[in-house]
Amino acid sequence: MTHPPVISLTDCADPNAVARQSARIAALFGATPSVLPLTGPDPEGVAALTLLDLLRATDLVGGPTHPVVVLVNIAPRDGSWPNGAPFCYFRHKQHLVISTLNPRVLAPLSTYLKLTEVQVTDVREVVETAAAEWAELSPAEAEEIGRTQFRSLWYVPLLARWLVDGRPVPARPHVVGGPDQRAVGAETAGAVRVAVVDNFGNCKLDRPVAAIPGHRAAAGLSVHSARDGRRIQVRCYDRLPDVPYGEPGITTGSSGLGFAELVVRGGSAAELFGLREGDRVLHPTG
Structure with missing residues (x-):
């Protein structure tokens, strides 16, 4: 058998x-x-x-x-x-x-x-x-x-x-x-967290881009930097190739069903923002 x-x-x-x-x-x-x-x-x-x-x-x-x-x-x-x-x-x-x-x-x-x-x-x-x-x-x-x-x-x-x-x-x-x-859902409803950090330093987030409030805003989303405690505005893009080289962006990644990824094209988002798995990262603009 x-x-x-x-x-x-x-x-x-x-x-x-x-x-x-x-x-x-x-x-x-x-x-x-x-x-x-x-x-x-x-x-x-x-x-x-x-x-x-x-x-x-x-x-x-x-x-x-x-x-x-x-x-x-x-x-x-x-x-x-x-x-x-x-x-x-x-x-x-x-x-x-x-x-x-x-x-x-x-x-x-x-x-x-x-x-x-x-x-x-x-x-x-x-x-x-x-x-x-x-x-x-x-x-x-x-x-x-x-x-x-x-x-x-x-x-x-x-x-x-x-x-x-x-x-x-x-x-x-x-x-x-x-x-x-x-x-569990109520506890994490307002918190968008890093689920996985891949070997490139891309931060796979724990929900789809479409489920993140404010993802269509022209100003982008307010990302918490664990490195220095600042909030940094990061624009959303459809794909990684659409992100300007050397800049951060939030894209539709490869995980889940359209789950979001925080990336730096040509670099490491985890390193730039000082992020680890489990960290809360997004504060939607309002």
Whole structure:
């Protein structure tokens, strides 16, 4: 049986953790996964945009596609869960996504891909069910996986394999876009933040250009410079080639569905403005 390729987004990203996860997924799926370490100042924001981009990257192909499996391990570290946030799963078209139940990571999928529901799993329930019905796990092994703190290593790859194999994994539906996601939306409604800084220093923002108030204003938008605390007027352009060389601009970038990017043509917006992932950048003129 040929298994789909696996892509993993994780903030457990030191070399030891990446090596162990890669070996475990390779043993279960027969191929080395693509592991994307998220080690910056705002891994939740990076994961949210990257997950949206991964699923969007499967569109516009002009024909049939092959399924992929995406694993997301970005747990909210707020102490709300006794052993970390639970893991959920959902399918986007033919693709399987397993993620920590993280409202901020899932919110863009609700908004832009119309995700309405995920299936939430309980580690112990799933492992004990598997041990009783299809997995060759002793009671001691099931107990070890059920109580471990390191669930992204021991549990999530197994969950992915069992779901790919069509096993009857117990889970409970959870509405996406409910109170948790609305709270995230209300908290960030007025804040346009840097989601990802790419290798060119372009700052990918966390929403479409069209959703930013004042983006059509001739004076442009007021960008906060973390370097010196000033607000700098930056004009909006359709594409990067339209930005005058050496000057900053806000363009429609490659991420999301028309998401904005703060750029400097021929330079680095992150360096010019002193920005990092998670920083608030835009103050619309009014």
